[in-house]
Amino acid sequence: MREKAQKYRESQKSTLVDGTTPQYKCNECRDEDGYFVKRPVKQTVKGELVEVMMDHWHICDCVAKRKNQEQTDALFQSSKITWAFQKRTFDSFDLSYLADPVRAAYRKARTYHSRFADIRTTPNNGICLLGKPGSGKTHLLTAISNALLSEGVEVLYAPFVQCIEEMKNDMHKEEINKARIEKMQKVEVLFIDDLFKPPNTPSAYEIRKMYEVINYRYMEQMPIMISSERKISELVDIDEALGSRINEMCRDFRVELDGGRELNYRMREGA
Template sequence: MDVWKDCECKDQRRIDRAFDSSKITWEFQKKTFDNFSLGNRPEAVRDAYHCARDYKVRFPKLLISRHNSIALLGRPGSGKTHLLMAVSNELMSQGYKVLYFPWVEGFSEIKDDLSMTEERTRRMQEVDVLYIDDMFKGREKLTPFQLEVAFAVINHRYMEKKPILVSSERDIDQICDLDEGLGSRINEMCKNYLVLLKGGKEFNYRLSND
């Protein structure tokens, strides 16, 4: 019994460390599939929900595949961040290390301390699961530096078969217009779990009267 309790404690400490190192805020750690509201949401949002749940369930078997990643692309306010946070939280509860990289804030932090660029890039390359949220978001024009870091990270993970979770308002064609090498790698990694959420304001839960 004591051995069993010791194992349980070690497992819990490993899970706690995964959450602590993820850079996922306490508020985002509350995002689950159970508290994602489907309500009268469009069919594409339901598709994204089921896609994310299926990905979470099948994740351990996907690790050996090149197609081991997921991308939810399209309209703002459609629940992309919530669903991929739910995936992240489930994976961390299983002991996987997840690193959350919100595109705008993440690059702002890197710009504030360029001496840490190599270390931050290495961590994004090596962590078990990398979640890039709102990829290519921002009012300012995309910089060569951002593309260089993004390609270094995605290409490394592509070659090493390390999964990524990606949310973006851009679709694959638009990402390829920015950098075809980057877009084609994301497409191949996520091809079995890729949902495009296209439509009008009805997709944005923040504008809903429900």
């Protein structure tokens, strides 16, 4: 009888008055953020110290998980990575029909991510993928970004052309541009996409603004990720101080993709 009564009480807890079964985000605490459990405690009873069972409120594990998810969602939102780009992962990078240089870039990107915790405070904590357009450079660096964001690391996606246009449009708004530069300088990980994109020759203004950002991160040993159609020699030709800093920061994780259309990731079969 006692067992039947217990089962009846449990069934009543999980059934609504209309006879339907409620749906909970967390079945453990039923969305109450916690639940009571019996816990032994010491109490003095008639002058004697005895152990009794007392109800204790236990905070459910879902509270910490929800908090972590909210923090991760906030990081993704502030990263400026679009919803479509958030789907770009290492697993979604199609290695079929790709040339060896692209596969080498893939391996380098995966190695960078796996070693990030160990190298993030070292002088060589950057990665740059340079060369052939369409070879998957942005996809691979976005995959690193998404993986780091999921692990609680702050990343800012800064597409070069868009960033420069915004700064030029707001040249008369000094405080706004100052805030933009400071964000790029101080974010945990900065991802500059399509740096000095051809065919235009970078202006003195563009070089100066990128130098402000890159030199700061170089001096503070802060991680940077760069994609560019220009090779390291071209970046050095544009500005030797800037190019040589990129080379030093990314020395262990620099890939130059040199070749023809066979390197174009977007031209692969089935794309």
